[in-house]
Amino acid sequence: MIELDNLAYSYGGGELLSEVSLKLAPGSFHFLTGPSGAGKTTFLKLCYGALVPTAGHARIFGQDVREMTRDDIAMVRRRIGVVHQDCQFLDHLPISENVALPLTVAGRDVQAEAANLDELLAWCGLTPRASALPPQLSGGERQRAALARAVILSPDVILADEPTGNVDWEMSQRLLQLLVELNRMGKTVLIASHDLGLIRAAKQHVQARVLRISNRRLQLAGADL
Incomplete structure (x- = not known):
């Protein structure tokens, strides 16, 4: 679904990620860890085409990001739900309409989707x-509204950036x-x-693979998590 091949990304003259390779298989569950500033948000942006690698390749559903047009990117993003860290909403619209916004952008009939939205x-x-x-x-x-908005189009992939960072246990x-x-x-x-407790809790329910960004590289985290 998403494949990164020997990818690198530089920002502000310095290399943030280097020699990153990963395949996100259908139905897989991954955690991405690493200290603040390690490049986790940048990594996610590379996974959904918001950034283009400075070296190597990023392929989304078989298409190389470098060869994709703006319309191509818009189409594949309908298959990727992103839960952003800052949960931006349109404050003048009720939360039901905020959650439904991707339907409108995709040209879908919101009224026809009312039952699914409810x-x-x-x-x-x-x-x-x-x-x-x-x-x-609250x-x-x-956070729950951000998740609902991210999955309203029933995407194949969900990318969540610190989705529990601002909530209690x-x-x-x-x-x-x-x-x-x-x-x-x-x-x-x-x-x-970065919440190891959350990762341990998840591993009780799913076979979660834990990845870590360290020294610009992507590594498989130890089995002790």
Whole structure:
């Protein structure tokens, strides 16, 4: 689905990632770890075509990012749901409409998808907050809404950047369970996180492969996690 081949990425004159190779297979579950500033967010952006590698290759669903047009990138992103770290929403729209925005962008009939939207909001525990504006949501509610928005188009791949970074342990477990359920439905999941407790909890439910960015390289983390 997503393949990185001897990839490197430089930023501001310095190399941030080097000699990175990875294949995200259908239905796989990965964690990406590493210290702050190691390049986890950059790595995710390379996985969905927001950045182009400075060396090596990034292929998304068989297409090399360097050869893709802007329209090509837009089309493949409908198959990749991204949960961003900052959870940006349109504050003047209720959360139900924010979650539905990808449907509008994709040219889908939002009214025809109303039942699916209601089911997704219920699945994420957001039905009581569907009409609330984003500033009225708690941190956990915003994270769940971000996850709902990322999966509204039923993508093949979910990339989540520190999805539990701003919530308590109970809420992080709930968000993790949602991602585990998506993986059981056949979705490929990659979570960038520094929370080793979350990773250990996940490994009780799924066969999660743990990757670590260290010294610009991507490594397979030890079995002690």
